[in-house]
Amino acid sequence: MRFTSEQRLDDGVLERGFALGDIPGILWTPAAAPAPLILLGHPGGLRGMYPRLAARARHAAAEGFAAATLELPGAGDRPRSADAEQARADLRRALEAGGRVDDGIVDRLVLPLVEQAVPEWRAALDALLPLPGIGGPVGYAGGVMGIGIRLAVVEPRIAAALLFAGSFVPRALVEEARRITVPLLVLLQWDDEGNDRQQALDLFDAFGSTEKTLHANTGGHTGVPHFEGDDGNRFFARHLR
């Protein structure tokens, strides 16, 4: 891993771009060290997602957490996969046609992404955790439930996860969710039109963790209330310190 850029933000947070092999990523570290690390999940496309990711990272840094994220396979400047592009086009067509999206499309879209991304995020942990200023257990906060589920199952360094509920979770990953044991906080936007509410509740029910909390709020996909950011920080403070 090598750093490709570095800037000190006005709140004292150090933001560094990095490359893990060919994969770009960003690391935010607060002034106070050592800071537990939170991995920030996203739907892909670091450039477009930057404002929201930076805001989440700075909010976490204000509570003493470091944060890091990685570009997803097939997103940003990373090479496209023909199969994934085809699955994405099929999903778009199915959504436009209305009705239920075929499980096969979801599997073709999500499972290869999870297969490729999760080892990359674990390699990022290998590279990030030895850095000065970072220490302690790791959290995951993100909306790509597939990656979050698999990471929480296979990566013992993940001690707690905050998951934004979303649709299009392959059945195989719902089954994997039963094996998760770390504390979970699941955010659900109650009126999210692009999200099957019952599916999200069923997934919450499936998680194997003995400590799991669901926060459901009125509003659409991007309408998560500001106070949930504070709740997220307190959730991680309980489990990463």
Added chain:
Amino acid sequence: MRFTSEQRLDDGVLERGFALGDIPGILWTPAAAPAPLILLGHPGGLRGMYPRLAARARHAAAEGFAAATLELPGAGDRPRSADAEQARADLRRALEAGGRVDDGIVDRLVLPLVEQAVPEWRAALDALLPLPGIGGPVGYAGGVMGIGIRLAVVEPRIAAALLFAGSFVPRALVEEARRITVPLLVLLQWDDEGNDRQQALDLFDAFGSTEKTLHANTGGHTGVPHFEGDDGNRFFARHLR
């Protein structure tokens, strides 16, 4: 209203018993004044509920809130109603027999209680709010969803409500719930055996408030995690200050 007892607790909170006509109640006030008032709901029987109510009141007082509660009709030393006793016996029999509880039993048990209790709680507000040390908008926090629903609908001084999900909410009150507009925080124990989860989710969906939040946690009826007390305080701090 007259005070019947007074003691200063070790955390500086002043606890006063009172009588509103023949109805006993308790008022807790923190040292810092004026304090917004939170009404504490409960299933009836102040004597048995005292340890839990006092703990909730002292937790609220630590964040600068006053708290008050009132005995319910037919509970504690208050006169029993033959109809309510009959409905309670019918409910117990229905629960022992298993299966779905008839709506008629729920209506006979809850609706008269709500009809009688809500004016009493409003009269308590009339008596409590002019007291020195109490000021600002009022919150309701309680598990008797019927009383909480009706109060939030008819009492304009209630500015926010924290409701513990429970079963046996009459259909008429679910309809009333659609007219609630104040911010709500609803607590649901996900594995509460005495509670129909789907019914609780349907009720959450019915509330008319544009700001409503559901916190669902693993565990049974009495297993509400300690951190929900802090979340409740922050919810009221957002809306009562």
